[in-house]
Amino acid sequence: MPEAVARAVIERSEDISGWPSCEFMIPGVCNYMGEQLHHRQLRSQGGQHTVTCLVYICSDCHDAAHGRGAESYENGWLVHGWDDPAKTPFLRRGVWSQPMENGTVIECEEEKDGSLGS
Template sequence: MTAQEQKVRLLTKWRSGGMCEVCAVQRATTFHHRLPEGQGGPWRSANGLHVCGDGTVGCHGWIEHHRARAYERGWLVHSWDDFYAVPALLRLHGGWVYLHWDGKTTTYDRRTSVWAP
């Protein structure tokens, strides 16, 4: 594990408090890349979610098996998108939020944003 990966995992766990950011019900067990690593997704806290399950079960599994819906919710982002500019629908954080490099979030406001889910 690289120093960057370790730092991002810690920031993401801090942001989630150990709970799944998607459902806010289960304990988070895995890191999910919004822009997949295989598509060039970097280790950045804004590019990751702390989620329950793995690639086959839980919220992580749901994201992998319902990719179109996951893109609509900001749980996945396209390679041409800027993951800092695409909000994610996260129950743990009260709805639509932007994810930041420092592990923090800010509320997405549809009235002032150019991005529309």
């Protein structure tokens, strides 16, 4: 994995105190500490080492994301192989967010049909 990509994702995860924290924060699961890089689009489905595909999350949320099937896809924690992670928002700390290639996220609204609202 390119070091610059990993660094950008970890920096994006920093909370207001400057510490890396979990980008998912799944209620009742999360331990809040950023610990692992997670490919939203699985590598077996074409997921790449990119800032838009990767998130920095705690080990508990990582286990949950892989174990919750449909819920994980609905929340953008996993992205199907035919979808583009760069165009797929995810529920980040309770807010729909679109990851950007420059290492930032844009908070957004998602419509029921999965399209981004204006």
